[in-house]
Amino acid sequence: MTVTKAAQAFVLHKGGTFAFEERSKPTLQSDRDVIVRVMATGLCGSDVHYWQHGRIGPYVVEDPIILGHESTGIVVESGSGAAGLAVGDRVALEPGIACNTCNHCRNGRYNLCRGMRFAATPPYDGTLATYYRVPAECCFKLPSHISLRDGTLIEPLSVAVHSCQLAGFMQDKSVAIFGAGPVGLLCCAVARAFGASTVIAVDVVPARLASAVKYGATHTYQMSSEAADKNAADLLAMAGLEDGVDVALDATGAEPCLNGGILALTQGGTFVQVGLGKPNLSVPVGQICDKEIVFKGSFRYGPGDFKLAIGLLDSRRIRLDGLVTHEYPFGQAEDAFKNVAGRGGIKSVIYGPNVDEEEAKASSV
Numbered sequence: 001m002t003v004t005k006a007a008q009a010f011v012l013h014k015g016g017t018f019a020f021e022e023r024s025k026p027t028l029q030s031d032r033d034v035i036v037r038v039m040a041t042g043l044c045g046s047d048v049h050y051w052q053h054g055r056i057g058p059y060v061v062e063d064p065i066i067l068g069h070e071s072t073g074i075v076v077e078s079g080s081g082a083a084g085l086a087v088g089d090r091v092a093l094e095p096g097i098a099c100n101t102c103n104h105c106r107n108g109r110y111n112l113c114r115g116m117r118f119a120a121t122p123p124y125d126g127t128l129a130t131y132y133r134v135p136a137e138c139c140f141k142l143p144s145h146i147s148l149r150d151g152t153l154i155e156p157l158s159v160a161v162h163s164c165q166l167a168g169f170m171q172d173k174s175v176a177i178f179g180a181g182p183v184g185l186l187c188c189a190v191a192r193a194f195g196a197s198t199v200i201a202v203d204v205v206p207a208r209l210a211s212a213v214k215y216g217a218t219h220t221y222q223m224s225s226e227a228a229d230k231n232a233a234d235l236l237a238m239a240g241l242e243d244g245v246d247v248a249l250d251a252t253g254a255e256p257c258l259n260g261g262i263l264a265l266t267q268g269g270t271f272v273q274v275g276l277g278k279p280n281l282s283v284p285v286g287q288i289c290d291k292e293i294v295f296k297g298s299f300r301y302g303p304g305d306f307k308l309a310i311g312l313l314d315s316r317r318i319r320l321d322g323l324v325t326h327e328y329p330f331g332q333a334e335d336a337f338k339n340v341a342g343r344g345g346i347k348s349v350i351y352g353p354n355v356d357e358e359e360a361k362a363s364s365v
């Protein structure tokens, strides 16, 4: 297939400057591929890390890169083998394409694939562009009551599903979730949907904590500048859980939160690390040994996580209403990055080039 129409892209250059550039419209590379017109993209804390710090751990911005990986769109072309998908379908995109041949993929942990081509993780371009090409298995039809705008939250919801599943059986458990950004709030919602009896949301921003109660938190705690042990003791006392929480989950990447979470855990508790940021942090190793804490890293999502996330929406056990607080036309994409960096609202969404915003905000029922 030949290149037909030019496409627009919002490109990050090394050093942190953005530019609007023209790119070729992607073409089908296999009969399982589909081309999606990107309608809306949510900004993730990770996109902002690449802009502000040029890297997350081993992933470094060396060459110009299109950011954005929380997207929905409309199928505009589909290969002959793209079973179940048709032009015009409204879809959420799973933005990582694994090799499907290595041991990790074959063992059902494709998020650990070393050959993963993940949108907006250097060197792979993301979705802040007119079009994006994915294999059919990375397209998930949106439930009819979910708009293209709110459907952008399915990617971070899948992150939350993955990390809560790593924490183990949550029925009747107490869970402290550090960070009330989109990922932390969605973790609160998933923990409640999975049966947790107590969900404590922890953050420094009061407005974000106020939102947490709408998405499943039973308690909120505003971190102070006191030492981590004092914060841990205070949050446990506030929730009446002096023996500690069963699960602590960090969705900040901030050292005081990792420390607070480890200190707040009960003996034999589980800690799940989702937040990314500085590569090396100081943590209380003695506490991890003393309490035989299980410390787990959580990376993106694996088999079944997108499907489960969509199932939680379909069954209305999780609602996304109100999480998108800021919307930007494509031409104002940089303002969206500035808003997220300033912790404005909860989720900022950038509409695709020339998108009719009313169409993107509407559900299909």
Ligand SMILES: NC(=O)C1=CN([C@@H]2O[C@H](COP(=O)(O)OP(=O)(O)OC[C@H]3O[C@@H](n4cnc5c(N)ncnc54)[C@H](O)[C@@H]3O)[C@@H](O)[C@H]2O)C=CC1
Pocket (backbone or CB within 6 Å): 043, 044, 045, 046, 049, 159, 178, 179, 180, 181, 182, 183, 184, 202, 203, 204, 205, 208, 223, 251, 252, 253, 254, 255, 256, 257, 273, 274, 275, 276, 277, 298, 299, 300, 301, 343
């Ligand atoms: N492991 C993975 O696969 C993934 C990791 N992430 C990471 O998860 C994190 C959360 O993502 P978003 O919710 O989109 O980011 P965000 O930046 O909107 O939210 C982070 C929240 O943490 C809070 N916070 C930061 N420092 C704090 C401190 N010292 N004490 C208390 N609260 C503090 C902020 O106020 C904010 O509400 C980011 O680090 C992101 O890079 C995101 C997606 C996938």
Ligand SMILES: O=C(CO)[C@@H](O)[C@H](O)CO
Pocket (backbone or CB within 6 Å): 044, 046, 047, 056, 059, 069, 118, 120, 121, 122, 155, 159, 299, 300
């Ligand atoms: O934000 C996410 C996924 O939602 C991170 O895993 C980045 O892909 C890291 O580059």
Ligand SMILES: [Zn+2]
Pocket (backbone or CB within 6 Å): 044, 045, 046, 047, 069
């Ligand atoms: Zn992300």
